[in-house]
Amino acid sequence: MAFDGVIRGTALAAALVVAACASVGCSGHSSRLTTPRSGDATQARAPEGTPKSWGAPVLWDDFGGSALDARKWQVYEAPDASSHRGVAAGTHVSGGVLNLVGGIYGGRDQGAGVISHLSQTYGRWEARIRAEQGNGYSATAFLWPTHMGDPEYAEIDFAEILSGNRKSGGLFIHHGADDQQVQRTTHTDFTKWHTVGVDWLPGRVTFWMDGKKTWNYTGPFVPRQAGMQLYLRNEMREGFHRTASTPKRITMQVDWIRIYRAPSSAR
Template sequence: MPPPTIHPKSAAPSPEPATPAFWGRPVVDDGFDGDRVDPRTWLVYDYPDARVNPRTKAATTVADGVLKLTGGLYRGRDLSGGIASRLHQTHGRWEVRMRAERGVGYAAVALLWPKVFGHPEFAEINFAEIIDPDRRDAGLFVHYGPRGTQLQRDVRGDFTAWHVFALDWLPHRLTFWMDGRRIWSYRGPLTPERSKMGLALQNDQVCDRGAGFCRSRTTPRWVSMYVDRARIYRAPAGQ
């Protein structure tokens, strides 16, 4: 049974911080204003038999100008959803306005994933990962290399409310933003330099991380992640 249709903009998005003029116009600017995900822009996940992060396309819906990714029991199976950008690029800027409902068992994530993982680099950049079931802590992660070397920062807030997360990826540096405020700048050997990477928006089912990450008696029947807008910018010439 699919999750019920609700009106997620009852918690109205706050004003969006201005993007620095340096970036020019976005090449993708999706406000999810239709009645479904645009298949020219996004791939909808549908891997219900996956051992890690099993997903169903039934978990992905669009209504009232908002993308909704809903975790829950679908015909008795604990599944969730996600979408991935069809645009992959080396360097650029990505912005996502999102929020997450409380609930054990799911993590709301905005990340960059390479077009081909491991070729030419093993790389993953999570610029918002909200696994905390109370949605008071968001993790920022840089993963690199075949052994999964990882760096992490955390930011506190009420992530049941709308926030704009952004990532700037330029040669040899990463800059993480929340609501127009720089929260982490990284320069170092874990910065990917050769990969083409794309935006992924996921409400992950995270039971594979251990029993404490699985649905519990406290988890609501449905736990949703909402995305009001996603924007992608190319890196300016000469960068």
């Protein structure tokens, strides 16, 4: 995801995250995806080969109840943006999952998403996700600085599912005002539940899929200063277009998230 258009910069970022779910009512849309089996979240195993002393998560959510927890999340809203548009109406909680429903709202394609209130430098982020098929939409889980460009330009995408059939996803690290980037591709069927994760520590960024390491990056693009927030977003992006087979509404689901602070021994 490039540092372009409406989502770049402190003032613009603030404009995007204006509504908590409770304030818009989180009106639901029925999803064609079924809810996860009971116990999926608690059965997820910790990634291997990382520090043993991560401790308890500092932020977690199993998305129980009927509304998004406004103490933990802001709703992404940018209905008139030139790219990465989004409306609050597409975000709702039901059946123990967070539903991010992109599609046609008011005659225009709009995405849906949430942003964690928690911002931290270094740690581990995990999310259990899946996504419906549909050309033109990208299901994403990524870290974005609280203040882009102050003190640095950085972004870590630990799930950027660009393919319309959801059979592959991208891993990206963005760096610098000129948006340099490095990337890898994972080949996974994201129409099924998978746990994606990333460890961001001094000198390295390590990506995980279902508890297995997929990429350990130690190059110069590792962020070093920016406090990061977790974004979960189902988005229509600039340059992406729906086709005749694209459904009117496309759902990305999130079963649970866990965020850990980096242990002092790893800093």
